[in-house]
Amino acid sequence: MRFRNLVCMKKLGFLLLLVVQLIACTKKPDTIVDTNPTGKINIVIENYAGSQILKLNDEWYKNDNGDSLQISVFNYFISNIKLTRDDGFVYTEPESYHLVRENSSSTKSFTIENIPPGNYKTISFMIGVDSTRNVSGAQTGDLDPNSGMFWDWNTGYIMAKLEGKSPASSGGMVLYHLGGYSGNSNAIRYVSLSKDIPLSDKQSKNIHLKADALEWFKTPTTIKIKDIDVVSANSTKIIADNYADMFSIDHID
């Protein structure tokens, strides 16, 4: 009798293990239920030319030097976005590479999800693509070289690009392609903007950023288009220093 019980128990145990094994084999659901509280932030960008909203191939604008110009292309990378909380915690967006193109409205807003709540004080990012991704081989997504923001003969991304026309240019054109990720021709610039950005669980906040294209032509150096109609390696630093402060936070809602 005791022997039979033992066998039965073994059988039962065996069945239980079988069930456990079957459960272990069941595919996990694709969405993991995360109990950590998070919110999300939409970055919404509006490009400006001075005080006016930028219109490509349309309006004539005046730069700091008084040169008239029309803008036809205005593109730049925003990458490595970080949000700093009042307690010092820093949220870093994973795979943070965003190509913003004025002629494509879908590129002018994007969402950062899974941000732990709290009182954020600063948003910081890079204009351009970090040196690592410039030397790490073929990339995809916003870093696809087919975007027109990549130099194939001298590997590297065009960090920011402004094209247009101006009567002040001897050839009539303005071609500012800013690239390079090291040394004197490093076109990467860092931006840090402060504003109270309180974010609670399951909340969605919009950070409205303004980027002023005319900042490329002023502070710290006033650009005369007759002197720089096409950016060369020598003028890369001057223009990049100028565009470093083209961003501001318009408002948060």
Place this chain on the structure above:
Amino acid sequence: MVRKISIVFVLSSIAMIQACKPDPDMDVKAETPLTFNIPQGWPAPNYNYSNNQLSKAGFELGRKLFYDARLSKDNTISCGSCHQQFSGFAQIDHPVSHGINDLVGNRNSPPLFNLNWHTSFMWDGGINHIENQPIAPIQNPVEMDETMTNVVTKLQGDATYRSMFKAAFGDEIVNSQRIAKAFAQFMGMIVSSNAKYDKYKRGEAGGAFTQQELDGYNIYKQNCATCHTEPLFTDFSFRNNGLPPTSVNDSGRAHITLFAADVYRFKMPSLRNLKYTWPYMHDGRFNTIDQVLNHYTTGITQSPTLDTKLSGGMTLTDKQKEDLKAFLNTLNDEEFVKNTMFQEMK
């Protein structure tokens, strides 16, 4: 009875564990893996496929792309047009190659082998990664003059390619990154390491050097080894070797860095496979090894960026030149230029 059940249990457990594994038919990438072998005694390569899983399917896709003229604007020129296997993947008898519409550039088509050890690409080193190499000739107006965007569109419209992308990457999506990674699988696998010299170093049959070859090896060590370093026979540096500038006045490395110190510097070519890869130098100005050696003994042009090691030129007797040539001949790898693995698929 108990023991029987235990055995059944153990067996069932094994069966269960097996059942937990993914269906092997679904795992295309792992189906036929490919291994990149580092030849004995060679340093670790610069590119090691850590972000690009090697597979037979990826390699075959890269091979098809390499020989496909549709990668050019008018569908006439493939990579293989100017990088021919019998010529060590250079182009014999062409100082510069003909691109689309017979346009020509300024530089000699470089041979392609042992690329995974290279730290940069092109004579001026403008390309910093093997995966970024193919896009340059594809988009160069005097080479293939096509856009990578159009290449993606052309390949997406081809059912054979779509199935090959699926086999290599798991689905039919064609993009520039996958094209680049497939290229790197094919081109990086092109290794030349079976010349007589290699057999000599490994102590293999067929590797016994003659006295003349041994003498030549010593002359090489005294005169060439600093820059054409063993076992790859290049140190991948950029140097001005004293060639008189031509009317083209190619600034070389300075074209990329814009540094005055880099004017007339070019990337160090390997001494392997010279038999197949003539003409020589960045502009293909020399047809023979004799011309090259005469340059180093009597032709050095002084300039501010001339490599200091060459400022006095080389001193070689006629016999030493013959011995050196005998050694250089041991660097020709017949197996490599005839390896069917690298040929265009029939």
